[in-house]
Amino acid sequence: MITLLDYGAGNVRSVINAIERLGESVHLVQGPDDIHSAQRLVFPGVGNFGNMMETLRTKGLYDALKEYLLSDRPFLGICLGLQALFEESEEAPGVPGLGIFKGKVRRFSTNLSIPHIGWNGLKFRKESPIFNGLTGEEKFYFVHSYHVCPLDEEVVLTHTDYGYEFTSSVQKGNVCATQFHPEKSGKAGLKVLENFVKGLQQPYLPEIRVTQTKLAKRIVACLDVRTNDQGDLVVTKGDQYDVREKGEVRNLGKPVELASRYYEDGADEITFLNITGFRDFPLKDMPMLEVLKRTSKQVFVPLTIGGGIRDYVDNEGRHYSALEVASEYFRSGADKVSIGSDAVLICEEYLKTGNPTGNSSIETISRVYGNQAVVISIDPRRVYVASPEDTKHPVIETKIPGPNGERYCWYQCTIKGGREGRDLDAITLAKLVEELGAGEILLNCIDRDGTNLGFDIELISAVEKAVSIPVIASSGAGAPEHFLEVFKETDVEAALAAGIFHRHEVEIQEVKEYLKINGVEVRS
Structure with a gap:
């Protein structure tokens, strides 16, 4: 016992x-x-x-x-x-x-x-x-x-x-x-x-003893989970956030089975993003909680869950805090929670008043569970401008010109699964969420999602240089070379992919072996 x-x-x-x-x-x-x-x-x-x-x-x-x-x-x-x-x-x-x-x-x-x-x-x-x-x-x-x-x-x-x-x-x-x-x-x-x-008593010292340890770059497998038209939870994948193909939700497998496969394949972390639109209070979203419980019995690497982690009022007028929602996910097997749209709204309010409330989901969850438990998922898209003076937002000079030859762009934050753009840029958002208590950023890119063209290095570099918390690069990976590029060209700690792993186009070990022979520290 x-x-x-x-x-x-x-x-x-x-x-x-x-x-x-x-x-x-x-x-x-x-x-x-x-x-x-x-x-x-x-x-x-x-x-x-x-x-x-x-x-x-x-x-x-x-x-x-x-x-x-x-x-x-x-x-x-x-x-x-x-x-x-x-x-x-x-x-x-x-x-x-x-x-x-x-x-x-x-x-x-x-x-x-x-x-x-x-x-x-x-x-x-x-x-x-x-x-x-x-x-x-x-x-x-x-x-x-x-x-x-x-x-x-x-x-x-x-x-x-x-x-x-x-x-x-x-x-x-x-x-x-x-x-x-x-x-x-x-x-x-x-x-x-x-x-x-087991209570072993015999002292033991491993034969191999290193003189310098190195932090490995993490390869994260992401599973976008939602209900299909039949009401079943499935893993899907979007093309610039559109998850439907010929009118049907793309079904790439069952969440627990895929997560277990990725654990055995060597994934360093697994992220579930629940992209189902919440019609009901998420604490009653029992299928996703059950997915976490079942996965944590088979998968012994960190699990992150995102989707619906915010304050709610139920039909009877009872208020449930984001902290209560997050706590239920933690108790079901999650190690970290990912906050998306709510983070944008929180930071917009912060910019209006100039002061944090102390009661936002980011602040309350990090205060109780630590900032390492709070991941902010940022979903930006490029907005091209002819000149830096054409916008109040931080711009970059891009090597990828706009449709009219524009040499500058800024990264507009979006909410509601990329459907609504806001007057807030990704760099400012990243700085603000770090200040509020977030411990990690999951940086997506709507323009690259599902394209297999590689990560948006310009976006990733701009954001990771602006913050002191770890950044996970996401969106656009299509080959092992893309992982090498993002780790060589930026200082991000991790890179995430979804569709190429789901469809067996690229295997996790294939990525790791390629990185290793090219001088990138990875976990075997």
Whole structure:
């Protein structure tokens, strides 16, 4: 029996699914007695350090957890569950941690994108049973803006590089914790979890030990999901956002089956975009919630869900916040939520008043779950102008002239699946959502969608240079060469594709192998 401390923030379903996949049963902590009686305790944490510590105290779990840890019983902390073991965090000044280990939690100080999101390696510092069966070449999934700085180097298990070297896992006696997410790290992560839950005692150190770790470029498989005319959920693909062909919705497969295929094929992340028009309140959109639940039992890489994550009022006049909607998706297996049209409307209001409300979907979700849980999906199209003076928006000088030979363009944001253009540009939107608390941008391009002509490098370069959060390039990929181009010509952390994967025109491993032989770091 594995006891799991779920304090109510983030996606713990994946941890439960991973443990159950290993043949173990999971008991959720309901109160202090469950911690006292635990044989093996797993503590996954996401979000804000201060909120986590306050919740542990409010629920009466703080003292029981600290007593468990001081008694040196089997413990595995994950992400924020690692940071909680230390004395304090720069994320929440004045809020004490558990203090099991001496040291502080500090925000990354680097010119690289923050959060640190993606697959990175480990530099092994000492033996541990949790490494049993690893070769030393594996990569694990990280998503965090803060890292621990132990005062005692004896507790350090591994280091990882991101601008500089940081501590990525610790262990003292039976108390072990990782900054990476084993439940989201594919087969290598499942092996780490298996070593913990099986209670291996023999220390192990992988034979291969790297001197420098590198963050891999991520290949993301995207599944546009909607109901067809028969009412079934299907994966579809648009041509400049038109998903119909000969009057029928394109049906490229079933969501869970395709997601599982992409996981086995080596996708680094999987994104579901629910493009069904919401006629009813989305918390009653049970088919999509069920897709997430079923997928998270088979897929152990990060899952993002987009579509309908905003405030709602039901037919009886009850208000549901975007935070409540997002929470339901997180509890169903999502690691991140993607916000599209609502982000445009939020930023338009922000520009009118000059002040954030503090109550927008971006702000409320990132405040509770952390900015790494909020992805903003931007859907721009080109608007050509003869001269920069012809518009108030930031323009680029383009190598792709307009229909009348125009040498300049700006990128107009759209809403409602690209059907409605707004008086807001993509660069400004990207800057504003970062300020409001978003942790990542999914950058689409209506002009390139479904064309197989390659990514819009000019758009991608302009946006990624304007923000300090990670950017995922999307729209237009038709060949492995297009992925190489976007990673060589810009500093984006990830690239996404849909139709070419669905139709087997290009395979994920084909893309990765091509990138690798051309000098791009990828996860094998």
